[in-house]
Amino acid sequence: MSADRISAQLAFLTEADRLKSIDRATTLCDASRRENSAEHSWHIALYALTMAEHASRPVNVGRVIQMLLLHDIVEIDAGDAPIHGSPDPDLQAAKEQAAADRIFGLLPADQRDAFRAIWEEFEAAETDDAIFAKSIDRVQPVIANLETGGGTWPEYNVTPEQLETRVGVKVKRGAPAIWEALKARIDRWFAENTG
Template sequence: MTATTERLEQQLAFLTEADKLKSILRATSLCDGSRRENSGEHSWHIALYAMTLAEHSNRPINILRVIKMLLIHDLVEIDAGDVPVHAAYDVAAHEAKEQAAADRLFGLLPDDQRDEFREIWDEFEAAESDDAIFAKSIDRVQPVISNLETNGGTWPEFNVTAEQLESRVGVKVSRGAPAVWDILQTRIRAWFKA
């Protein structure tokens, strides 16, 4: 087997395994309420959000790196599952599961690429770099829109208040994209008043 063929075999194994993200269901629904969203289509949508809303970042960003982060950020859910923002869960146990998932999934790639993807994912998780802060803020925007479009979506189920949204979601969105939170906040307040 040539070196190129070997790399390709590993890369295609990774990409085929990634297909499973399309079967991981999230708490939120599609905007028409027809069914729950999966993490594959969610990852596409937020990459499109990042591409469209990049100008609203309050810090300098490398949009290619941000998009790469968003394309791979949820892959660990293939092994570790999705945890809804408003659900209670064991943080340490879930983090350990995600680390093991990252080892296994990125480990399917050729070593150099495994390290590159893992570094991007670690950076996203750490939420400290400018790119990660913007990526994290964008990741929180789309579920709010989806909930607003579907009569509050999961908010009633989880007894979520406007104040909780402010502290759990608003703080994170504002950190990277304050103008986006301004407009969402207006919509959220109107929804809770209605």
């Protein structure tokens, strides 16, 4: 029935509102405050729309954007695991699975399954769309750090090697031309601020 469907959909969308209160490690580009996961999700969807042409293999940008709109919703229950922090990966994964059960479970069954499948595809990072989506999710915080004099890098004692392993490898896999463009700016920052 249409009224029941709408009320289940609105329950999901109202729950999703809480993503606006999940703070990330990264700040805004003007360093005024930490970024939240909802506005981050908007920003990387816009990144994907703007930069899809640089994907290492052709992608369906509409599907990539769907992934990016949905990818962080589990953080409402599981919290954000900073890329340069050291959470227990198994524990974090278990929390995220439970969060996906609960939050996507608010939707009508067909949409619960469809959104869950898109989220699982993103997490698995095996399809061309997911590989590009993952690379874009890694690019945006690098820009925020570069725009704010290193941002969270000093706080987490990030080394160039760590940035290459945790960020560069994933960006290069999905969008090598973008990593090449960032690398020059990153190398300059580390040359001027460390060593």
